[in-house]
Protein backbone atom coordinates (compact mmCIF):
# COMPACT_ATOMS: atom_id res chain seq x y z
CA UNK A 1 0.00 0.00 0.00
CA UNK A 2 1.21 3.51 -0.75
CA UNK A 3 2.50 5.37 2.28
CA UNK A 4 0.24 8.22 3.38
CA UNK A 5 2.09 11.46 3.74
CA UNK A 6 1.65 13.55 6.85
CA UNK A 7 1.79 17.30 6.27
CA UNK A 8 2.00 19.59 9.29
CA UNK A 9 0.89 23.18 8.95
CA UNK A 10 2.31 25.25 11.81
CA UNK A 11 0.05 28.27 11.97
CA UNK A 12 -3.55 27.63 10.97
CA UNK A 13 -4.47 31.17 9.96
CA UNK A 14 -5.18 32.50 6.48
CA UNK A 15 -2.37 30.75 4.59
CA UNK A 16 -2.50 27.59 6.74
CA UNK A 17 -6.25 27.20 6.23
CA UNK A 18 -6.15 27.80 2.48
CA UNK A 19 -3.16 25.48 2.06
CA UNK A 20 -4.97 22.74 3.99
CA UNK A 21 -7.86 23.08 1.53
CA UNK A 22 -5.52 22.80 -1.47
CA UNK A 23 -3.77 19.75 -0.03
CA UNK A 24 -7.11 18.11 0.67
CA UNK A 25 -8.31 18.89 -2.82
CA UNK A 26 -5.18 17.36 -4.37
CA UNK A 27 -5.17 14.46 -1.87
CA UNK A 28 -1.46 14.97 -1.30
CA UNK A 29 -1.56 13.62 2.24
CA UNK A 30 -3.16 13.89 5.66
CA UNK A 31 -3.02 17.31 7.25
CA UNK A 32 -2.27 18.38 10.81
CA UNK A 33 -3.34 21.98 11.37
CA UNK A 34 -1.48 23.32 14.39
CA UNK A 35 -1.95 26.62 16.22
CA UNK A 36 -1.56 28.10 19.71
CA UNK A 37 -3.71 26.65 22.55
CA UNK A 38 -5.90 29.78 22.65
CA UNK A 39 -7.06 28.93 19.11
CA UNK A 40 -7.47 25.18 19.58
CA UNK A 41 -11.28 25.13 19.32
CA UNK A 42 -11.21 27.31 16.21
CA UNK A 43 -8.57 25.12 14.57
CA UNK A 44 -10.41 21.92 15.38
CA UNK A 45 -13.49 23.51 13.83
CA UNK A 46 -11.52 24.43 10.71
CA UNK A 47 -10.23 20.86 10.42
CA UNK A 48 -13.71 19.38 10.77
CA UNK A 49 -15.12 21.81 8.22
CA UNK A 50 -12.37 20.75 5.80
CA UNK A 51 -13.00 17.03 6.35
CA UNK A 52 -16.66 17.65 5.56
CA UNK A 53 -15.53 19.39 2.40
CA UNK A 54 -13.64 16.18 1.57
CA UNK A 55 -16.80 14.18 2.16
CA UNK A 56 -18.46 16.18 -0.60
CA UNK A 57 -15.55 15.86 -3.00
CA UNK A 58 -14.78 12.24 -2.17
CA UNK A 59 -11.32 13.12 -0.85
CA UNK A 60 -10.19 10.53 1.67
CA UNK A 61 -7.94 12.84 3.61
CA UNK A 62 -7.68 13.21 7.37
CA UNK A 63 -7.43 16.72 8.75
CA UNK A 64 -6.63 17.13 12.44
CA UNK A 65 -6.77 20.45 14.28
CA UNK A 66 -4.54 20.63 17.33
CA UNK A 67 -2.34 22.67 19.66
CA UNK A 68 -0.36 19.61 20.76
CA UNK A 69 3.04 19.16 19.14
CA UNK A 70 2.82 15.38 19.73
CA UNK A 71 0.28 15.28 16.88
CA UNK A 72 3.04 16.41 14.52
CA UNK A 73 5.14 13.37 15.34
CA UNK A 74 6.76 11.90 12.25
CA UNK A 75 5.42 14.54 9.82
CA UNK A 76 7.02 14.31 6.36
CA UNK A 77 6.52 17.97 5.50
CA UNK A 78 6.16 21.06 7.73
CA UNK A 79 4.97 24.42 6.45
CA UNK A 80 5.55 27.23 8.92
CA UNK A 81 3.31 30.27 8.73
CA UNK A 82 3.26 30.87 12.49
CA UNK A 83 3.54 34.48 13.50
CA UNK A 84 2.00 37.84 12.75
CA UNK A 85 1.29 39.06 9.22
CA UNK A 86 1.87 42.67 8.16
CA UNK A 87 -0.65 45.43 8.73
CA UNK A 88 -0.84 48.48 6.44
CA UNK A 89 2.19 50.70 7.00
CA UNK A 90 4.37 47.89 8.37
CA UNK A 91 7.46 46.53 6.66
CA UNK A 92 8.31 42.82 6.74
CA UNK A 93 11.27 43.69 8.97
CA UNK A 94 8.90 45.23 11.55
CA UNK A 95 7.70 41.69 12.29
CA UNK A 96 11.07 40.43 13.46
CA UNK A 97 10.60 41.13 17.16
CA UNK A 98 7.32 39.20 17.39
CA UNK A 99 8.09 36.42 14.92
CA UNK A 100 11.65 35.56 15.91
CA UNK A 101 10.78 33.98 19.31
CA UNK A 102 7.98 32.06 17.55
CA UNK A 103 10.27 30.57 14.90
CA UNK A 104 12.81 29.63 17.58
CA UNK A 105 10.18 27.77 19.58
CA UNK A 106 8.85 26.06 16.45
CA UNK A 107 12.37 24.96 15.47
CA UNK A 108 12.96 23.40 18.90
CA UNK A 109 9.69 21.49 18.79
CA UNK A 110 10.17 20.41 15.18
CA UNK A 111 13.57 18.96 16.02
CA UNK A 112 11.94 16.84 18.75
CA UNK A 113 8.83 15.71 16.89
CA UNK A 114 9.67 15.54 13.19
CA UNK A 115 13.43 15.55 12.71
CA UNK A 116 13.13 14.07 9.21
CA UNK A 117 10.64 16.57 7.82
CA UNK A 118 11.17 18.73 4.75
CA UNK A 119 10.46 22.24 5.98
CA UNK A 120 9.04 25.23 4.12
CA UNK A 121 9.23 28.47 6.09
CA UNK A 122 6.76 31.17 5.10
CA UNK A 123 6.66 33.57 8.08
CA UNK A 124 8.11 37.04 7.62
CA UNK A 125 10.69 38.50 7.47
CA UNK A 126 11.18 35.43 5.33
CA UNK A 127 14.94 35.27 4.80
CA UNK A 128 15.71 35.80 8.49
CA UNK A 129 13.04 33.33 9.61
CA UNK A 130 14.19 30.50 7.34
CA UNK A 131 17.79 31.05 8.35
CA UNK A 132 16.96 31.09 12.05
CA UNK A 133 14.84 27.95 11.72
CA UNK A 134 17.76 26.07 10.14
CA UNK A 135 20.33 27.40 12.62
CA UNK A 136 18.21 26.52 15.60
CA UNK A 137 16.87 23.13 14.40
CA UNK A 138 20.19 22.07 12.88
CA UNK A 139 18.25 20.38 10.06
CA UNK A 140 20.42 19.94 6.96
CA UNK A 141 20.22 22.93 4.62
CA UNK A 142 18.76 20.75 1.85
CA UNK A 143 15.67 20.12 4.00
CA UNK A 144 14.88 23.74 4.87
CA UNK A 145 13.67 26.25 2.29
CA UNK A 146 11.85 29.55 2.37
CA UNK A 147 8.82 30.27 0.18
CA UNK A 148 8.88 33.68 -1.47
CA UNK A 149 10.32 33.47 -4.99
CA UNK A 150 7.51 31.27 -6.29
CA UNK A 151 4.98 33.88 -5.15
CA UNK A 152 6.98 36.89 -6.33
CA UNK A 153 7.48 35.16 -9.70
CA UNK A 154 3.73 34.55 -9.99
CA UNK A 155 3.15 38.26 -9.42
CA UNK A 156 5.76 39.16 -12.04
CA UNK A 157 4.30 36.59 -14.47
CA UNK A 158 0.81 38.06 -14.12
CA UNK A 159 2.07 41.59 -14.73
CA UNK A 160 3.96 40.50 -17.87
CA UNK A 161 0.91 38.65 -19.23
CA UNK A 162 -1.36 41.62 -18.56
CA UNK A 163 1.10 44.11 -20.11
CA UNK A 164 1.27 42.03 -23.28
CA UNK A 165 -2.34 40.91 -23.30
CA UNK A 166 -1.09 37.35 -23.78
CA UNK A 167 -1.88 34.07 -22.07
CA UNK A 168 -0.39 33.53 -18.64
CA UNK A 169 0.45 29.99 -19.78
CA UNK A 170 3.17 31.23 -22.12
CA UNK A 171 4.96 33.51 -19.66
CA UNK A 172 8.03 32.26 -17.79
CA UNK A 173 9.28 34.86 -15.35
CA UNK A 174 11.52 34.41 -12.34
CA UNK A 175 12.30 36.55 -9.30
CA UNK A 176 15.45 35.97 -7.22
CA UNK A 177 16.98 37.59 -4.13
CA UNK A 178 15.58 38.31 -0.70
CA UNK A 179 11.84 38.67 -0.07
CA UNK A 180 12.09 42.43 0.33
CA UNK A 181 11.58 45.54 -1.71
CA UNK A 182 14.94 44.96 -3.42
CA UNK A 183 14.06 41.51 -4.80
CA UNK A 184 15.38 40.87 -8.32
CA UNK A 185 12.88 40.18 -11.14
CA UNK A 186 15.07 38.62 -13.84
CA UNK A 187 14.40 40.38 -17.11
CA UNK A 188 17.24 38.48 -18.78
CA UNK A 189 15.60 35.08 -18.19
CA UNK A 190 11.94 35.97 -18.57
CA UNK A 191 10.27 34.88 -21.77
CA UNK A 192 6.97 34.43 -23.55
CA UNK A 193 7.22 30.91 -24.85
CA UNK A 194 10.97 31.31 -25.28
CA UNK A 195 10.91 34.85 -26.69
CA UNK A 196 12.86 37.18 -24.35
CA UNK A 197 10.54 39.82 -22.89
CA UNK A 198 13.11 42.52 -23.74
CA UNK A 199 12.14 41.91 -27.39
CA UNK A 200 8.46 42.36 -26.60
CA UNK A 201 8.23 45.24 -24.13
CA UNK A 202 9.98 48.61 -23.98
CA UNK A 203 12.52 49.39 -21.25
CA UNK A 204 10.26 51.91 -19.40
CA UNK A 205 7.42 49.36 -19.34
CA UNK A 206 9.79 46.66 -18.06
CA UNK A 207 11.11 48.94 -15.32
CA UNK A 208 7.54 49.67 -14.27
CA UNK A 209 6.79 45.93 -14.09
CA UNK A 210 9.89 45.39 -11.93
CA UNK A 211 8.81 48.16 -9.55
CA UNK A 212 5.25 46.82 -9.34
CA UNK A 213 6.48 43.28 -8.68
CA UNK A 214 8.58 44.57 -5.79
CA UNK A 215 5.56 46.40 -4.37
CA UNK A 216 3.26 43.41 -4.99
CA UNK A 217 3.08 42.29 -1.35
CA UNK A 218 2.58 45.84 -0.06
CA UNK A 219 -0.25 46.48 -2.52
CA UNK A 220 -2.10 43.43 -1.16
CA UNK A 221 -1.54 44.49 2.47
CA UNK A 222 -3.02 47.92 1.68
CA UNK A 223 -6.07 46.36 0.04
CA UNK A 224 -6.71 43.48 2.43
CA UNK A 225 -5.52 45.03 5.70
CA UNK A 226 -3.40 41.88 6.13
CA UNK A 227 -1.08 39.75 3.95
CA UNK A 228 -2.16 37.91 0.84
CA UNK A 229 -3.02 34.26 1.32
CA UNK A 230 -4.51 32.54 -1.74
CA UNK A 231 -1.42 32.92 -3.93
CA UNK A 232 1.01 32.29 -1.04
CA UNK A 233 -0.82 29.03 -0.24
CA UNK A 234 -0.75 27.98 -3.91
CA UNK A 235 2.99 28.76 -3.99
CA UNK A 236 3.59 26.47 -1.00
CA UNK A 237 1.58 23.76 -2.73
CA UNK A 238 3.88 23.88 -5.78
CA UNK A 239 6.92 23.27 -3.55
CA UNK A 240 5.21 20.48 -1.58
CA UNK A 241 4.18 18.72 -4.79
CA UNK A 242 7.65 18.94 -6.27
CA UNK A 243 9.07 17.38 -3.09
CA UNK A 244 6.50 14.66 -2.42
CA UNK A 245 6.01 13.68 -6.06
CA UNK A 246 9.73 14.02 -6.86
CA UNK A 247 8.87 16.35 -9.73
CA UNK A 248 12.32 17.99 -9.66
CA UNK A 249 10.86 21.34 -10.68
CA UNK A 250 13.10 24.37 -10.96
CA UNK A 251 11.60 26.80 -8.46
CA UNK A 252 12.96 30.00 -6.97
CA UNK A 253 13.18 29.39 -3.21
CA UNK A 254 15.17 30.83 -0.35
CA UNK A 255 18.04 28.33 -0.09
CA UNK A 256 21.42 28.36 1.63
CA UNK A 257 24.04 29.61 -0.81
CA UNK A 258 27.67 28.63 -0.51
CA UNK A 259 29.39 30.52 -3.29
CA UNK A 260 26.63 30.38 -5.89
CA UNK A 261 26.23 33.78 -7.55
CA UNK A 262 29.38 34.81 -5.68
CA UNK A 263 27.46 34.91 -2.38
CA UNK A 264 28.12 32.73 0.66
CA UNK A 265 26.75 31.80 4.03
CA UNK A 266 23.15 32.95 3.95
CA UNK A 267 19.64 32.09 2.79
CA UNK A 268 18.68 33.88 -0.42
CA UNK A 269 16.15 33.39 -3.22
CA UNK A 270 17.83 31.34 -5.97
CA UNK A 271 16.60 28.80 -8.52
CA UNK A 272 16.64 25.33 -6.98
CA UNK A 273 15.65 21.84 -8.06
CA UNK A 274 13.19 20.39 -5.54
CA UNK A 275 12.80 16.60 -5.42
CA UNK A 276 12.80 13.75 -2.93
CA UNK A 277 16.18 14.94 -1.67
CA UNK A 278 14.74 18.36 -0.84
CA UNK A 279 16.97 21.02 -2.41
CA UNK A 280 18.79 18.74 -4.81
CA UNK A 281 20.66 21.47 -6.64
CA UNK A 282 21.07 25.22 -6.81
CA UNK A 283 21.18 26.32 -10.43
CA UNK A 284 23.52 29.15 -11.29
CA UNK A 285 22.22 31.19 -14.21
CA UNK A 286 24.37 33.65 -16.11
CA UNK A 287 23.08 37.09 -15.03
CA UNK A 288 23.17 40.50 -16.65
CA UNK A 289 25.79 42.64 -14.77
CA UNK A 290 22.98 44.91 -13.54
CA UNK A 291 21.07 41.92 -12.13
CA UNK A 292 24.24 40.63 -10.51
CA UNK A 293 24.65 43.98 -8.73
CA UNK A 294 20.98 43.95 -7.67
CA UNK A 295 21.34 40.43 -6.26
CA UNK A 296 24.41 41.47 -4.27
CA UNK A 297 22.49 44.50 -2.97
CA UNK A 298 19.57 42.25 -1.98
CA UNK A 299 21.99 39.85 -0.23
CA UNK A 300 23.36 42.84 1.67
CA UNK A 301 19.86 43.65 2.98
CA UNK A 302 19.47 40.03 4.12
CA UNK A 303 22.85 40.21 5.87
CA UNK A 304 21.81 43.38 7.75
CA UNK A 305 18.67 41.61 8.90
CA UNK A 306 20.74 38.63 10.05
CA UNK A 307 22.94 41.00 12.09
CA UNK A 308 19.78 42.24 13.78
CA UNK A 309 18.68 38.64 14.49
CA UNK A 310 22.02 37.90 16.15
CA UNK A 311 21.56 40.86 18.46
CA UNK A 312 18.12 39.67 19.61
CA UNK A 313 18.57 37.29 22.55
CA UNK A 314 17.12 33.79 22.62
Ligand code: TXD
Nearest residue numbers: 011013014015035081082083084085122123124147148227
Ligand atom coordinates in the same frame (compact mmCIF):
# COMPACT_ATOMS: atom_id res chain seq x y z
O1 TXD B 1 5.89 35.07 0.52
C1 TXD B 1 5.84 34.93 1.71
N1 TXD B 1 6.78 34.28 2.35
C2 TXD B 1 4.69 35.47 2.47
C3 TXD B 1 4.80 35.50 3.90
C4 TXD B 1 3.49 35.87 1.83
C5 TXD B 1 2.40 36.24 2.58
C6 TXD B 1 2.41 36.25 4.04
N2 TXD B 1 3.68 35.97 4.61
C7 TXD B 1 3.81 35.80 6.05
O2 TXD B 1 3.24 34.55 6.43
C8 TXD B 1 3.07 36.80 6.91
O3 TXD B 1 3.77 38.01 6.99
C9 TXD B 1 3.02 36.05 8.24
O4 TXD B 1 4.25 36.21 8.94
C10 TXD B 1 2.86 34.59 7.82
C11 TXD B 1 1.47 34.02 8.02
O5 TXD B 1 0.54 34.77 7.32
P1 TXD B 1 -1.05 34.51 7.51
O6 TXD B 1 -1.74 35.44 6.61
O7 TXD B 1 -1.37 33.06 7.43
O8 TXD B 1 -1.23 35.01 9.02
P2 TXD B 1 -2.40 34.62 10.07
O9 TXD B 1 -3.68 34.42 9.38
O10 TXD B 1 -2.34 35.66 11.16
O11 TXD B 1 -1.90 33.21 10.64
C12 TXD B 1 -0.77 33.07 11.43
C13 TXD B 1 -1.12 32.08 12.50
C14 TXD B 1 -2.16 32.58 13.49
O12 TXD B 1 -3.30 31.74 13.49
C15 TXD B 1 -1.43 32.54 14.84
O13 TXD B 1 -2.27 32.20 15.95
C16 TXD B 1 -0.39 31.47 14.57
O14 TXD B 1 0.08 31.76 13.26
N3 TXD B 1 0.71 31.42 15.56
C17 TXD B 1 1.30 30.27 15.90
N4 TXD B 1 1.09 29.01 15.48
C18 TXD B 1 1.85 28.06 16.03
N5 TXD B 1 2.79 28.27 16.97
C19 TXD B 1 3.02 29.52 17.42
N6 TXD B 1 3.95 29.75 18.35
C20 TXD B 1 2.25 30.59 16.87
N7 TXD B 1 2.21 31.92 17.08
C21 TXD B 1 1.27 32.43 16.27
